[in-house]
Amino acid sequence: GFTLVGESGQESTISHQLRVTSQLFDMLSDNSEVDHPLCEECTDSQLENIERQLELAEQEAQEYQDYLNNLNEETEDSSSVSALENELQQLQLQESQLNTELEGLKQEESDAESELKEAVRRREELEREEERYWREYSRHKQKLLQAEDEYRSLDLQLRNTQNQLEKLKKTNVFNATFHIWHSGHFGTINGFRLGRLPSVPVDWSEVNTAWGQTVLLLHSLCRKINLTLNKYQLVPYGNFSYIKVLAENKELPLYGSGGFKLIWDNKFDSGMAAFLECLQQFKEEVEHGDSGFCLPYEMEKGKILDRSTGNSYSVKMQFNSEEQWTKAMKYMLTNLKWGLAWVTSKYTSKSSS
Numbered sequence: 001g002f003t004l005v006g007e008s009g010q011e012s013t014i015s016h017q018l019r020v021t022s023q024l025f026d027m028l029s030d031n032s033e034v035d036h037p038l039c040e041e042c043t044d045s046q047l048e049n050i051e052r053q054l055e056l057a058e059q060e061a062q063e064y065q066d067y068l069n070n071l072n073e074e075t076e077d078s079s080s081v082s083a084l085e086n087e088l089q090q091l092q093l094q095e096s097q098l099n100t101e102l103e104g105l106k107q108e109e110s111d112a113e114s115e116l117k118e119a120v121r122r123r124e125e126l127e128r129e130e131e132r133y134w135r136e137y138s139r140h141k142q143k144l145l146q147a148e149d150e151y152r153s154l155d156l157q158l159r160n161t162q163n164q165l166e167k168l169k170k171t172n173v174f175n176a177t178f179h180i181w182h183s184g185h186f187g188t189i190n191g192f193r194l195g196r197l198p199s200v201p202v203d204w205s206e207v208n209t210a211w212g213q214t215v216l217l218l219h220s221l222c223r224k225i226n227l228t229l230n231k232y233q234l235v236p237y238g239n240f241s242y243i244k245v246l247a248e249n250k251e252l253p254l255y256g257s258g259g260f261k262l263i264w265d266n267k268f269d270s271g272m273a274a275f276l277e278c279l280q281q282f283k284e285e286v287e288h289g290d291s292g293f294c295l296p297y298e299m300e301k302g303k304i305l306d307r308s309t310g311n312s313y314s315v316k317m318q319f320n321s322e323e324q325w326t327k328a329m330k331y332m333l334t335n336l337k338w339g340l341a342w343v344t345s346k347y348t349s350k351s352s353s
Contacts, residue, residue, distance in 0.1 A: 174224075174344050178217045180337040185323075187330035189213045194333060195326030208239040208255035215241040215254055217336060218279060224343055227285045232274050243274045256317075269316035273302035276315050276332065282339060293342055295335045304331045 179190050186193040186202070192210035196202045216236035222229065233244040235251075243252045252271030280299045287293050298305040303312045313328035314320050 174217075174220065174340050178213065178220075178340060180333050180340065182330065185326055185330070187333035189217070189333060189336075194329040196322050197326055198322055204255075204257055205239065211254045212236060212238045212241045214333070214336065215243075215275070217340065218275070218282065221339055221343055222278075222282060224347065225282075225285060227282060229278055229281055232278055234275075234278060243271050243278070245274070266316075266318060269302075269318050272315040272317075276302055276304070279332070279335060279339075283335075286339065286342060290342070290346075295338050297331045297335050299332075299335065304328050304335075306331065 181188050183193060184200075185197060186195045186200075188194065189210050190213050192206050192213060193202050194207060194210035194214065196207065215234050219234040219236050221227075222234070231246055233246060235242050235244055239255055241254045243254060244250070245252060252274055253267055254271045254275060256268050276299050283293075283295055283299070298307065302316055303314050305312045313324050313331065315325070315328045315332060317325055
């Protein structure tokens, strides 16, 4: 197109103004929440808003001014400032005292914590000791109960033993061991018959056993009174008991195995005669110490005399009948029973005294 030379300067001025205006609007837009340029209504609205903000700012400024005036008035009052300073010093002093007390309390708390730890440690140690004590107590209690059980058991055993001892003291050994009695025509010792009859052929094993018991009884009685026989020695040997002749060093049996015959091995007869002589020695020994002692049947040279009838009975089997021999054995056991009764009464009374 065509350019007017005379108007070039004016166009450049308008362009410059537009650029400046555009930059101002950009700056305004950057520094506010509103984009520029604004229309008239927006401008009026912004103005009203700005006026309200201005009124609020003036009110705040007036409040600050009033507060400042009050503060200046209070500052100008020297007595009030001095009081405040004194109060501040007292508060600082109280603060220092409280800090000191706080440090003391902290130290006390620390000491208390230490004491608490020590108390806890001591308590744990005491609990362990208590546990050990109860274990020891339980163990000793168990031992005590066992000892008491043993004591009661021993006490019962002792009482039982004492009762048995009292019974034994009251029991005569000879009477309990040797029971002499009779069974019809037979004399018996501990239930064994000593004798034979044609109508009652007692077995020789029973007769020999009865002789064994008889020898043992006389042997025990002699030992009880401390009697040593002159010529013989009684040897209790059960079914095969015998008498030993000291001078000749031979044995006389007190057991048999056969019947009655006119011709007989006289050792058995000699043994029975020797036994009767031993019983006679026992009688004489007792009479030395007790003149009132007397046997119901006299004995002499292998025979037993019945004073009530005047009859005598031989203890030998040779040239003798079974009835006579059995009666002699019965009378011999009767004499032994009397000797047993005398020893029993005499030595039982000594034990009691």
